[in-house]
Each structure stands twice: as C-alpha cells, then as structure tokens.
C-alpha cells in the first residue's frame with residue numbers, strides 16, 4: 001500500500017496548471033503598464049468581488065490579516081476595547097484585535113458547526129458584562145473594558161449562526177466584523193431577512209484572505225474587506241494607504257496594506273472559476289459523507305446546519321485517536337492537517353490573558369479530535385476512496401486493539 005501515489009492535503013499545482021497561459025498573459029500585461037500597486041485592475045477586482053459577495057463595496061488589501069485590522073479600525077474599534085471572538089480560529093483573528101489596541105475576549109463555539117455559539121455569546125453579554133456608567137455600553141467584568149465588537153469566524157467555510165449574533169449586537173449596540181477568511185461565497189439563510197446572505201455581507205464589514213490555500217487564493221499574499229457602509233469603505237481605503245486620501249496629505253496614520261495589481265489580475269482570473277470550484281468542493285464533501293458514514297460512531301463527520309451553504313474550505317472529521325490516524329495516513333502517503341491543534345486561549349502568546357484548560361471545553365475537545373482530510377476541487381473520487389478505505393482500516397485496527405469500538409458522543 002505504501003507505494004501508492006501521494007494524495008496531498010492540498011493541491012495548488014493542478015489548479016494553476018489549467019490557468020497558466022491566462023495568468024502569464026496577465027503578468028505580461030502588468031509589465032507593459034508597470035502599474036503594480038492599486039489602479040484599474042485592483043478596482044476591477046474590487047467591483048467583481050463585491051458583486052460576488054453581495055456587498056456594495058470591496059477594498060483590496062495586502063492580506064486577510066490586514067483586512068481584519070483595517071475593518072476593525074474603520075468600523076470603530078478603539079484602543080482599550082474588548083472584542084469578542086472564539087478560541088478555535090487562526091491566530092490572525094486575535095492578532096488583528098490586539099493590533100488595533102483592543103483585547104480579545106473569548107466565547108466558546110457550538111460543537112456541531114465549530115462556530116460561535118450564540119447562546120454562550122448571550123450568556124457572556126448578560127452574565128459576564130455589566131452596564132457601564134455611560135448607558136448603552138457594556139463593560140466586561142473580566143477585563144473591566146468596554147465590550148464594543150463581535151468577530152464571528154466562518155470556520156472551514158461554514159457560516160456562523162448570524163441571526164442571533166446580529167440580534168444581540170443590535171440589542172447591545174455592538175459592531176460586528178465577520179472573519180470570512182475561509183468563507184468566500186458561503187451563504188447563510190437569515191430568517192429575519194428571509195433570504196440567503198453571503199458571508200461578509202451581514203455584519204458591518206467582512207474580512208477575506210486570498211492566501212494561496214484559501215478557496216480563492218492569489219499567487220502570493222492578498223486580502224479584501226467587504227461592506228455595505230460607505231464610510232467604512234472610505235476609511236479602509238485610507239488606512240491601507242498610510243492614512244492618505246490624497247498623496248502626501250495624511251489625515252491619520254495608516255499602514256502599507258495595499259493590494260498588488262498583479263495579484264488582483266490573478267484573482268480576477270480565478271474568481272471566474274470560484275463558484276464552480278466551491279460546487280466541486282461540495283460534491284467532494286458529499287462523497288466523503290457517503291463513504292465515511294459507514295464508520296458509525298467512530299468518526300464524527302461535518303454537517304452543514306440547515307441555514308448554511310458551506311463551501312468546505314476544509315473537510316474536518318473528529319476521531320478519538322487523532323494522532324495515530326494522522327501518522328498512519330502519512331505512512332500511506334495521505335496528507336492531512338489540524339485546524340487548529342491548540343485553541344488560542346491556551347497558546348503561549350496569550351498566557352497574559354490568564355486562561356486555563358477547561359475555560360472553553362468545546363473548543364478544547366475539538367482541538368484534540370479534529371483531522372482535516374484532503375480537500376480541493378481537483379481531488380478525485382478514486383483518491384477519496386483510498387483515503388476513506390485507509391481511515392476505515394485504521395479505525396477498526398484501533399478499535400480491535402482496544403477490544404471495543406471507540407465511541408464518540410456528539411452532544
């Protein structure tokens with residue numbers, strides 16, 4: 001078995017092979033004009049990505065982390081604020097919060113979707129915050145700081161449950177910035193708006209990453225902010241360009257966070273394929289679901305909530321002995337990932353926040369059990385058969401060596 005061809009966790013090569021001619025032509029075109037930063041190509045991408053995301057505006061920036069940072073600032077987060085997010089996300093979410101001078105504050109996730117649990121958010125706002133001296137301002141009892149903002153993360157391409165989050169945000173006058181870095185084109189059925197809404201178009205602003213491995217990836221670093229708010233758009237445009245609306249007239253201190261025109265050109269080419277690629281990922285997820293369903297209780301498979309059209313940036317299953325499964329798949333030339341092995345509240349970088357094990361039990365449990373399987377549009381059904389057959393063998397070996405089937409209980 002071990003001499004079978006490698007099934008990588010991620011295959012970026014075959015996607016680009018199909019588009020090589022077009023991408024090279026775009027680069028040649030850029031050399032002709034030497035307009036490498038900003039300009040009409042960036043504006044074209046911004047128009048097209050705004051349309052794709054059902055948002056009025058889009059601002060192209062240097063990365064998803066820039067997008068989060070600039071969106072938070074532009075939406076009104078101030079130094080000293082508390083910003084509520086989840087512990088099971090990539091550290092960029094909380095880096096952006098800290099880098100605008102705010103403090104990340106965590107609420108745990110729903111086990112089923114791995115995204116922010118609206119009930120826990122409500123408990124946090126009602127039981128762990130108090131009304132500040134100025135009315136309509138909540139103060140975190142833990143940090144003593146004003147809670148101004150919520151950052152839900154649409155993890156793995158599955159939207160967070162936005163209706164109750166938006167209701168709480170309205171009730172408590174909070175800003176909502178969506179971390180949509182894994183959710184280009186994911187949709188949420190909003191019962192209160194009675195329609196499907198795209199990730200990044202629901203809160204005051206959404207942040208997207210075009211890191212190469214994302215569903216829409218550049219050939220380098222890139223990101224974007226989506227919003228329906230003209231003022232947030234204007235501010236993001238200034239912040240990405242050293243706080244200037246006009247060259248060398250700086251209204252505020254910003255960043256060098258502009259989008260390369262070459263990356264924008266590549267992204268425009270790839271954006272035309274994104275809906276098809278997302279659909280292919282859904283088909284891959286369906287195939288995994290069928291093949292793995294026979295594992296019964298020894299693996300928990302991802303489920304899309306009824307209000308979600310997920311785009312399967314990652315296909316993440318849960319098993320009891322995750323490390324053994326990963327090692328045996330690797331020995332068989334099958335790549336996997338863990339997103340993410342240590343929840344943020346237990347990372348060394350956040351020791352100063354004073355959290356301990358047990359503070360966010362759902363995120364902690366997920367971190368111990370999750371495995372991300374190979375997932376990309378060009379993954380073949382044959383490859384998936386091999387992955388699933390090996391998983392079945394490994395899990396039954398594990399069960400046999402324990403003398404019983406490992407049982408995971410979904411709550």
Ligand SMILES: *Cc1c(COP(=O)(O)O)cnc(C)c1O
Pocket residue numbers: 063064065066089090092093153179181182208209210211222223
């Ligand atoms: C990728 C990612 C980011 C950061 O995006 P970059 O483009 O790498 O800066 C932020 N949040 C989440 C959830 C991500 O997956």
